[in-house]
Amino acid sequence: MNLTFPELQIDYRSSPQRIRVLTETWFKNEVYCPACGNYNLLKFPNNSKLADFYCGRCGEVFELKSKGKPIGKTILDGAYYAALERINSSTNPNLFVLHYNQNFVENLTLVPKHFFTPDTLVIRKALSSHARRAGYIGSVINYGGIPSAGKIAVIEAHREIFKDSVMKNYAHAVSLRVRNMDLRGWLMDVMKCIDNIPHEFFSLGELYRLKDELGVKHPSNHNVKAKIRQQLQFLRDKGFIEFLGRGKYRKILLG
């Protein structure tokens, strides 16, 4: 994988347009489909509402978002209600997040589509009546709120990760796919709680202590503890944690 942006033959007046062409050209030339390994990802027409790229072999779709600085906690997204509708739809794309530094790709991270929930999207204030697009309501992606299992490194600190590892990590993450959005929200919240525990071993008690926080996010559920245990069983069945007995657990594939 070449980690330098290609030379462009055309001069672009605006810097965002130039960056978009550079990042998209680089992506198309260098990046493969994490689901099936196909190198020939295809581009949707510009401004497609669906996504930026798709795999002609397996049909997965991908969105590419780029930043000229470390990604941090949030990523700018599009119009809030359209973005929300897309998250709730079955055609929600997988997200590639690219951090570049001048002409070099520093980091490329893949977030599989089923790590997005309506909570991932944060609504912004409507633009004022003086703005060119008065009344427009934008959104940001709460990138910091996505569990570590949903952030698969493809390039890390200007170093390419082996394709086999990326595809294996992606397949593991896909095994956590939950279609029901309420259950998916529970799974993401419990994984994020586990991420926040700074050691490899943890207890059910530690997670229960976070239950008030979860209870607030899921006000309609009266049995938060049972919901937490349900998520832990699911994560154990998928090989992401190990049950050690007597309410003790070990992280295997979680941060």
Ligand SMILES: [Zn+2]
């Ligand atoms: Zn594919």
